[in-house]
Amino acid sequence: MTELASRVAPPYPPLSERIKFYGLWAGAVLLLLVLPRLFSSGSALTTFSLIGISIIFSLSYNILLGQTGLLSFGHAVYYGLGGFLAIHAINMIGANKLPIPLPFVPLIGGMTGLFFAVLLGWVSTQRSGTAFAMISLGVAELIASSALILRTFFGGEAGISANRTKLIRLFDWNFGPQIQIYYLVAAWTLIAIVAMYALTRTPFGRMCNAVRDNPERVQFVGYDPHVIRYLAFCFAGFFAGIAGALAAINFEIANAAYLGAAQSGTVLFSTYIGGVGYFIGPIVGAIFVTVLSLSLSDLTSVWQLYFGLFFIAVVTFAPGGITGLLMMHRPLIKGGALGTVLPYYLISLVPTLAMIAGLVLGIETLVHHTVNPGEDPNIRAFGINFNVSSPLTWLAALVLIVGGFFVARKTWIRLAQAWDEALTAAREKGHST
Amino acid sequence: MLELVVISTLNGILFGMLLFLMASGLTVIFSMLGVLNFAHASFYMLGAFFGFQISRWVGFWPALFIAPLLAGALGAAVERFGLRRVHRNGHVAELLFTFGLAFAIEEVVQMIWGKSPVDFRIPPSLDFPAFRIFSTNYPAYKMFMLLVSIAIFVGLLIVLKKSRVGLIVQAALTHPHMVAHLGHNVERVFMLVFGVGTALAAVAGVIAGPALVTQSNMAALLGPILFVVVVVGGLGSLPGAFVASLLIGLVQTFAVSMNGSLAGAFGPLSPDYAQSWLSDIWGVTVAQIAPIMPYVLLVLILIFRPMGLLGTRET
Numbered sequence: 001m002t003e004l005a006s007r008v009a010p011p012y013p014p015l016s017e018r019i020k021f022y023g024l025w026a027g028a029v030l031l032l033l034v035l036p037r038l039f040s041s042g043s044a045l046t047t048f049s050l051i052g053i054s055i056i057f058s059l060s061y062n063i064l065l066g067q068t069g070l071l072s073f074g075h076a077v078y079y080g081l082g083g084f085l086a087i088h089a090i091n092m093i094g095a096n097k098l099p100i101p102l103p104f105v106p107l108i109g110g111m112t113g114l115f116f117a118v119l120l121g122w123v124s125t126q127r128s129g130t131a132f133a134m135i136s137l138g139v140a141e142l143i144a145s146s147a148l149i150l151r152t153f154f155g156g157e158a159g160i161s162a163n164r165t166k167l168i169r170l171f172d173w174n175f176g177p178q179i180q181i182y183y184l185v186a187a188w189t190l191i192a193i194v195a196m197y198a199l200t201r202t203p204f205g206r207m208c209n210a211v212r213d214n215p216e217r218v219q220f221v222g223y224d225p226h227v228i229r230y231l232a233f234c235f236a237g238f239f240a241g242i243a244g245a246l247a248a249i250n251f252e253i254a255n256a257a258y259l260g261a262a263q264s265g266t267v268l269f270s271t272y273i274g275g276v277g278y279f280i281g282p283i284v285g286a287i288f289v290t291v292l293s294l295s296l297s298d299l300t301s302v303w304q305l306y307f308g309l310f311f312i313a314v315v316t317f318a319p320g321g322i323t324g325l326l327m328m329h330r331p332l333i334k335g336g337a338l339g340t341v342l343p344y345y346l347i348s349l350v351p352t353l354a355m356i357a358g359l360v361l362g363i364e365t366l367v368h369h370t371v372n373p374g375e376d377p378n379i380r381a382f383g384i385n386f387n388v389s390s391p392l393t394w395l396a397a398l399v400l401i402v403g404g405f406f407v408a409r410k411t412w413i414r415l416a417q418a419w420d421e422a423l424t425a426a427r428e429k430g431h432s433t
Numbered sequence: 434m435l436e437l438v439v440i441s442t443l444n445g446i447l448f449g450m451l452l453f454l455m456a457s458g459l460t461v462i463f464s465m466l467g468v469l470n471f472a473h474a475s476f477y478m479l480g481a482f483f484g485f486q487i488s489r490w491v492g493f494w495p496a497l498f499i500a501p502l503l504a505g506a507l508g509a510a511v512e513r514f515g516l517r518r519v520h521r522n523g524h525v526a527e528l529l530f531t532f533g534l535a536f537a538i539e540e541v542v543q544m545i546w547g548k549s550p551v552d553f554r555i556p557p558s559l560d561f562p563a564f565r566i567f568s569t570n571y572p573a574y575k576m577f578m579l580l581v582s583i584a585i586f587v588g589l590l591i592v593l594k595k596s597r598v599g600l601i602v603q604a605a606l607t608h609p610h611m612v613a614h615l616g617h618n619v620e621r622v623f624m625l626v627f628g629v630g631t632a633l634a635a636v637a638g639v640i641a642g643p644a645l646v647t648q649s650n651m652a653a654l655l656g657p658i659l660f661v662v663v664v665v666g667g668l669g670s671l672p673g674a675f676v677a678s679l680l681i682g683l684v685q686t687f688a689v690s691m692n693g694s695l696a697g698a699f700g701p702l703s704p705d706y707a708q709s710w711l712s713d714i715w716g717v718t719v720a721q722i723a724p725i726m727p728y729v730l731l732v733l734i735l736i737f738r739p740m741g742l743l744g745t746r747e748t
Contacts, residue, residue, distance in 0.1 A: 071525050073532075123735050130469045131668060133528060134660045135735060141657045142728035149717055149725070261653065265536065272529060302544055308537035315530045316515065319522040363544075370545050 025194070032186040036179055045178040046250075051290045052182075052189040053246045058271045058282035059196050060239030065268075066276035067200060068232040069212030070125070071133045073264055074140025075240055080259030081116050081143075082109030082241025083248035084154060087162045090249070094166035101170040106188050106245040113241020117234045125229035128215065132229075137261075144259045159255025162248075175249075185246050192239055197279060199235060208232050269307070273314050275321025284322050302367050306360075335426025344418040348411035351404045358400025365393055436567040441690050442683070447575055449682025450582035454637040455655075456662045456674040457589060458630025464669040465605050465626055467524060468516065471531035473634055474656035475538040479504045480635025481642035481651065482546055485553040493556035501635040508631025512624045535652065543649040553647040578640045585636065602626060661727045665734045667744020676742055681727050688723035 013021070035048060057079055064070040086109040093100050124135050147154040154160070165174045173180050199205050207228050210218050215225040248254045257263065266289070274285015296303035318325050332338045459473045483500035484493075491499075511534065519530045554560075555574045562570035593599040601622055605612045613619040645651070662681055666673030734741065 065525075069525070071528060123732060126735065126739050130463075130467075130524065130528060131664065134469065134664045134668075135731070137657055138661050138664065138728050138731040142725055142732065145725040145728065149721060261657075265532075268529075268532070302540060305537060305540035305544060308533055308540055312515075312530060312533040312537060315522070315526050315533055316519055319526050367544055370547075 028193075029190065032190060035186075036182055040179075042178055045182045047290070047294060049178070049182050049185045049246075049250050050294075051287050052185040053243050053250065054267075054270060054286035054290050055189055055283050056192045056239055056246065057243035057267050058274065058286040059193065060236045060243060061267045061271045062276055062279075062282040063196065063199070063208070063232055063236040063239070065271055066281065067205065067212065068208040068229060070128060070229060070232070071136075071268075072236075073133055073137040073261070073268070074143075075136075075236065075267055076261075076263035077120075077140050077143045077259055078113035078117055078237040078240035079244035079247070079263065079267075080147075080254070080256075082113040082244030083254040083258045084160065084244075085109055085112035085241075086245035086248040087160050087252075087254040088153075090162040090164060090167065091160075094163065097168075099168055102164055102167045102175050102249065103170060103184055103187070105167075105249060106242045109245020109248070110238045110242040113244065114234055114238040116241075117237025121230050121233040121237065125226060125233050128211075128225070128229060140259070140261065140264060144256065144261070147256045147259055154256060155254075157256065159253050161253040164249055164252055181250055185250065188242060188246055192242060193283070196239060200279060204228070204231065269311055273311060273321055275323035275325075275327075277320050278323045278327065281321055281323040288322060300364065300367075302363065305363065309359075331426045332422050335422075335429045337422035337426045340425075341415070341418050341422045344411070344415040348408060348415045351408035351411055354400050355404030355408055358397045358404055361393065362397040362401065365397065436569065437690055439566055440569055440571070441686050443571065443575075443579075445683035445686035446679065447579050447582075447682070448686055449679035450579060450586065451637050451641055452659065452662055452682055453675055453678035454582050454585060455634045455659055456666070456678050457586075457671060458633040459659060459663055460666070460669060460671050460674045461602065461626055462630045463663070464607075464671075465602070465609060466512075466516070466527075466623055468527040468531065469660070469663070469668075470627075470630070471528060471656070472511075472535040472538060473531075473631070474652040474659055475535045476504050476508055476631040477634040477638040477641075477655060478542060478649070478652035479507065479538065480638025481553065481647045482542055482551070482638075483635065484639035484642050485546075485551050485647055488553070488556075497636075497639055500639050501632040504635030504638075505628040505632025509624050509628030511631075512627035516627070517620070517623075535656070539649060539652060546649065548649055550646045550648040553642045555643040574644060578644060581636070581640050585633065589633075598622070598625070658727050661731045665731060665741055667741025670741065670743045673741055673743030680742075681730065684726050684730065685723055688726050689720050691719040 036045060039045075039048075057075075061072070061075050064072050064075065086105050089100075089105055089108045090102070092098070093105075120139055124139055125132065127135065148156065165176045167175075175181060175184065207218065207223060210221075211223075211225045211228045211232075218225050218228070244254075244258060247258070270285040270289035271282045272285070273289060274283065275281030293303070293307065296306060300306070314321060320328070329338060332341060455473060455477055459470055462473075463469050480500050483503050484496045487496035487499050515530060515534070516527060519526050555572075559574045559577050561573050563573040563576045564571055591599075593603060601612060601617055605619065605622065609619065612622075658681065662677045663674060665681070666675070666677030
């Protein structure tokens with residue numbers, strides 16, 4: 001028996017691997033502790049808190065999309081319900097002077113997410129693939145529309161607000177200042193990341209991957225794919241509820257937008273842009289998308305359009321997301337062949353950037369003519385001044401887009417060739433992953 | 434009461450036929466390409482806005498033909514240069530591509546025509562009451578909408594059943610690989626089907642634009658209902674989509690015209706707890722819950738008949 005186990009079970013990792021593994025987590029803890037000391041302004045702390053909430057939410061979404069292969073268009077339902085219950089819980093605890101401090105409120109949100117996932121999940125996960133996507137959308141619309149009807153509980157358009165400082169204190173913190181909220185979010189983010197990472201290492205996590213890759217085989221092995229999808233759905237709902245409760249604590253309000261299609265779309269965007277193939281993908285995506293949406297909205301009025309176009313570009317050209325793109329280079333770095341590809345990257349960067357600049361110029365010019373016509377034609381976008389009424393601008397945009405595209409396509413083909421050669425060279429040296 | 438039933442039935446069939454104009458394209462595209470076009474309702478919106486803009490320049494009647502052609506060409510281009518490339522990344526990537534497209538189209542429409550509704554009017558030649566039922570004047574434009582959608586429905590049926598392209602499409606619905614093996618240019622058929630499907634959605638947009646509100650959120654409002662139709666009817670089943678379209682059209686129209694509520698029906702029994710947080714459920718009228726009726730129907734269908742009304746496939 002022991003002989004069999006030793007043959008089947010993977011070898012115990014060597015000390016260096018274990019130090020690397022635990023070092024990574026220790027580094028994450030240290031980073032979370034040091035961050036507010038490095039950037040102590042109020043807006044930075046708010047941004048960090050939003051990123052933390054987004055990380056939990058995106059990781060919970062990746063339990064569905066990345067691990068189990070379920071594309072959901074309604075994950076915000078569990079996030080939103082968690083948020084609403086958290087707000088009601090804060091109000092109730094405050095009014096009745098219950099001995100529950102604020103740091104435990106996210107758990108209430110999580111239980112709410114879990115409860116509704118248990119309730120709605122069985123029907124939703126009966127089918128996978130496209131049918132599941134449509135069903136999740138339908139269920140989400142059902143809940144979101146009901147939220148507008150049940151005004152007493154959901155507060156209608158205005159939402160429900162609460163005061164987070166009225167609860168009993170823990171360590172003499174009243175959770176008024178943003179820094180205390182930051183530490184609360186950071187702690188929960190860390191707990192959630194560890195829990196969700198551990199989940200992927202359990203036999204259940206492996207069965208989720210199996211259901212994603214080959215549900216028929218799973219059935220032959222003796223598991224019911226429906227049950228596994230359902231369990232994954234429940235876990236995802238639980239962590240989404242925690243994220244929603246943290247968001248509600250952060251803003252001290254919960255409204256119908258929490259449950260809406262836009263929120264579901266945002267989490268889908270950040271998870272997919274980050275990359276669904278790796279555990280760290282959604283974390284990268286959550287950071288990237290939160291920072292991008294906060295900074296782009298300052299730069300241009302049509303930032304959501306750029307956002308949508310960027311998402312389409314990722315789906316089309318880099319289905320592995322940002323982490324997928326980075327991980328592609330691992331064999332090249334290990335094989336020492338990265339140097340041969342880099343020049344081609346730099347060459348193709350020039351016409352590609354020119355094309356993107358032309359596109360941005362065209363969009364900004366168009367926006368000026370449709371959104372605010374008759375105003376001063378000398379506008380400023382992305383820190384650059386230009387005159388939108390002159391035909392020269394149109395011409396420049398057109399030349400940049402068309403010329404950039406044709407030159408860029410040539411350089412992309414060269415890049416792909418160089419890439420293949422480098423990868424072959426790396427593989428010959430025995431670095432395939 | 435009879436008046437209400439007749440008018441609601443007419444309106445319900447009208448709404449159902451409009452839904453079917455879109456759902457038919459969506460179903461055929463799904464069956465052939467295996468991708469549920471998330472941006473289908475966006476082409477309906479594009480049809481409405483193109484129709485609005487073109488009818489300003491050259492009048493409504495040319496717009497009725499030009500706008501769907503434009504939208505259809507755009508749809509074909511999306512298939513040729515977008516979806517075909519994404520296809521090798523799998524179905525999830527395809528669905529996400531159309532999702533991103535729907536997002537981008539809404540933003541572009543908002544950028545060009547703004548967020549508020551545009552003034553898309555019924556053409557004067559159709560702006561008169563068609564007939565009187567009891568005390569209500571039924572507008573001629575609604576009859577026109579009904580006629581157009583029925584005409585297209587009949588035309589589609591004839592093309593699908595009688596023409597060569599129709600036979601290929603029908604064959605590709607169930608055996609796409611076999612059709613390809615027989616030497617048909619399946620890729621071109623796919624592009625054509627995608628183009629025609631989006632053009633049909635655009636026709637629905639042009640004729641519905643003046644009657645309903647032409648606004649940048651119309652795709653987001655209608656899109657989910659469209660998917661409900663397709664799932665309730667059975668994914669990939671054209672007759673199912675037809676039945677489901679009419680069903681949802683009628684259910685929603687009848688629900689809107691009803692004013693009953695639990696409080697109205699069981700008023701004298703009104704329990705004490707109905708005054709508390711249950712008052713929302715107690716007092717809500719059927720008309721108010723009309724928007725969620727399609728989704729309730731969806732959940733019921735999923736519980737009792739997961740493959741849809743006339744569907745045969747499990748996935």
